[in-house]
Amino acid sequence: MSTENGSANTNGNGEASAIKTYPVAPRLAEGAQPTPHVGPDLDSYKAAHAKSVGEGSDEWWAEQARKTLAWSTPFTTVRSGDFSTGNIAWFPDGALNVAYNCVDRHAFANPDAPALIYEADEPGSGRTISYGELLSEVCGLANVLKGLGVRKGDTVSIYLPMTWHAAAALLACARIGAIHSVVFAGFSAEALRDRVNDCECRVVITSDEGKRGGKSIATKAIVDQAVKECPKVEKVVVLKRTGGKVNWVEGRDVWWDEEIAKVPRFCPCEPMGSEDPLFILYTSGSTGKPKGVVHTTGGYLLCAALTVKYVFDVHPGDRFGCMADVGWITGHTYIVYGPLANGVATVIFESTPVYPTPARYWETVARHKITQFYSAPTAVRLLRRLGSHHVSGHDLSSLRVLGSVGEPINPEAWEWYNENVGRGQCAVVDTFWQTETGSIVVTPFPGAVPTKPGSATVPFFGHTPVILDAMSGKASALTFLLAVYLTSPQILEGNNVEGVLALATPWPSIARTIWQDHARYLDTYMKPYPGLFYTGDGAARDADGYIWIRGRVDDVINVSGHRLSTAEIESALIMHKGVAETAVIGASDELTGQAVYAFVTLKPEFSYDPNDEGALTKELVLQVRKVIGPFAAPKKIYIVPDLPKTRSGKIMRRIMRKIVAGEGDQLGDLSTVADPSIVDVIKRRVAGTL
Ligand code: WTA
Numbered sequence: 152m153s154t155e156n157g158s159a160n161t162n163g164n165g166e167a168s169a170i171k172t173y174p175v176a177p178r179l180a181e182g183a184q185p186t187p188h189v190g191p192d193l194d195s196y197k198a199a200h201a202k203s204v205g206e207g208s209d210e211w212w213a214e215q216a217r218k219t220l221a222w223s224t225p226f227t228t229v230r231s232g233d234f235s236t237g238n239i240a241w242f243p244d245g246a247l248n249v250a251y252n253c254v255d256r257h258a259f260a261n262p263d264a265p266a267l268i269y270e271a272d273e274p275g276s277g278r279t280i281s282y283g284e285l286l287s288e289v290c291g292l293a294n295v296l297k298g299l300g301v302r303k304g305d306t307v308s309i310y311l312p313m314t315w316h317a318a319a320a321l322l323a324c325a326r327i328g329a330i331h332s333v334v335f336a337g338f339s340a341e342a343l344r345d346r347v348n349d350c351e352c353r354v355v356i357t358s359d360e361g362k363r364g365g366k367s368i369a370t371k372a373i374v375d376q377a378v379k380e381c382p383k384v385e386k387v388v389v390l391k392r393t394g395g396k397v398n399w400v401e402g403r404d405v406w407w408d409e410e411i412a413k414v415p416r417f418c419p420c421e422p423m424g425s426e427d428p429l430f431i432l433y434t435s436g437s438t439g440k441p442k443g444v445v446h447t448t449g450g451y452l453l454c455a456a457l458t459v460k461y462v463f464d465v466h467p468g469d470r471f472g473c474m475a476d477v478g479w480i481t482g483h484t485y486i487v488y489g490p491l492a493n494g495v496a497t498v499i500f501e502s503t504p505v506y507p508t509p510a511r512y513w514e515t516v517a518r519h520k521i522t523q524f525y526s527a528p529t530a531v532r533l534l535r536r537l538g539s540h541h542v543s544g545h546d547l548s549s550l551r552v553l554g555s556v557g558e559p560i561n562p563e564a565w566e567w568y569n570e571n572v573g574r575g576q577c578a579v580v581d582t583f584w585q586t587e588t589g590s591i592v593v594t595p596f597p598g599a600v601p602t603k604p605g606s607a608t609v610p611f612f613g614h615t616p617v618i619l620d621a622m623s624g625k626a627s628a629l630t631f632l633l634a635v636y637l638t639s640p641q642i643l644e645g646n647n648v649e650g651v652l653a654l655a656t657p658w659p660s661i662a663r664t665i666w667q668d669h670a671r672y673l674d675t676y677m678k679p680y681p682g683l684f685y686t687g688d689g690a691a692r693d694a695d696g697y698i699w700i701r702g703r704v705d706d707v708i709n710v711s712g713h714r715l716s717t718a719e720i721e722s723a724l725i726m727h728k729g730v731a732e733t734a735v736i737g738a739s740d741e742l743t744g745q746a747v748y749a750f751v752t753l754k755p756e757f758s759y760d761p762n763d764e765g766a767l768t769k770e771l772v773l774q775v776r777k778v779i780g781p782f783a784a785p786k787k788i789y790i791v792p793d794l795p796k797t798r799s800g801k802i803m804r805r806i807m808r809k810i811v812a813g814e815g816d817q818l819g820d821l822s823t824v825a826d827p828s829i830v831d832v833i834k835r836r837v838a839g840t841l
Pocket of ligand 1: 480481556558607687688701714
């Protein structure tokens, strides 16, 4: 198949396909104003990338760190440690403060410049907060926290809706050296409770209510319920978001606005060691217990700042619009720390893409003249389905870069985004990264890298992705006897290869540990392929050396860009009194990328009305909503007499995955299934014939 630029092309499978290559977008092409940071072609990217890896790269990183950040104590060592010991450190003898870098230095230079553009749930009801105002709020809240006894190294949990105060809360913690743990406000009281207890914080910051899509959310009531079982929590700071009625626990609860009125609006910045923790963020892994991923100060902030600068080609005066929630890593890095470290304005979007109409994003872009727009494939697919007429007619001429993150973007969605939102003028950057990587890992560079819809293209500075033969070398319980492979994961060299994605060189924003569980950190990321960082994703490298991310190869699933663990959903279901066993799988879904399917067997003594199975499955869905949150609710639950298992009793999720995917006639060798008749039952249940 010939392509726009005339060369043969592949989709990463090594097969010729209809995938086109798009040259550098007109708004970033040679001669464009502002001049792109990296350009004008692939060679300029390659030359820049070469400096950031391998020999001599320490000097490159040192220069970037000095140019990009303000250090209170300059570093003399650039890095130390490696993957085999998991003791990675960057700029370890330097000191700096993240709030100083994100707020003070810009407030001193230009106090009236916009820092936060708060697009509240009701269109037109938000406001813009200048760097000067942000500094005042951050200092005030920092003093409030200090007054409540929070000190450097203490943890603070934050459970807030998407108001601009959320950014101030993160920065107030950073200012005084407290480690924040933001919990996405869609999590249930039980999930919040577990996360608060795991990091043993004494203070929780929340709001009376939240507002989203015209609906009120009883945020404080959820915190009240969670905190009942959090013995360490002494104080709850409550932001007045709606003024709605709340229950009040005297002595424990304090109002944000009342407390802040009592304290001075300046608070000195705590000098932090580059390797001091900045935050904990819980994410799902392949076991039931969420992992408290820990990011540190200097390296994290540097990569947050550099990726915003280079991946989104940010220039002074830009207005950066990341539509994520601050409760996830994308919100941390690309709503708060990255844009603010660059001194540009960042949008805090409280609403949904469809409230009050599916034109909401585009009205927002036009209203604030947003220059970079960063969203997820699930939103793009939804808006595409709802129709291009919602996009046309809005002035989107301010946009230069459109980003995508969270899951693979299908070429159709990419094309729609490019044509209807970008109008063929903008760079589309499909950015691959993870909570653990802290910042973008594989991505196009807007002024330099031609793009292919569906490919995240090339590594960011400092990264050396490698593709491993999926069948070799993984040090798991199953393969440990094959000791010969343990030290030699098979790296697939060259192009046209497919396998498991690992990262070969440590980068500054890599997570340093899992909170209070360094062994799990080593086991999860460092041990599977010794000497490399294991991503858990499958990937291919095509004939041009471009990377295509295929999705998770472990038990993590991705629903609307939300990362969920099948084991976590299984543990939620098993807590129901009637459930004996359960298997949760992810199946592809046109809109949400993947959807959760659950197979459940019941305890023999549990009785229910088989004619009203719907009542029971509803109860089970509620169970998941209660233990994790609404976003983890299974799309479909099947009650079955048994699950397909091996003779040793291991549940064969592969079989259920294939059946749900409509590949029930390609199950392959079933000789290891203990009771093959159950496979037929499951097929019929899924087909609706039983
Ligand atoms: C997936 C979100 C394909 C991937 C920043 C990864 C992607 C997981 C992409 C991390 C992309 C993220 N293309 N897949 N551009 N970006 N993923 O920790 O499976 O919430 O491992 O971080 O999302 O999800 P997390």
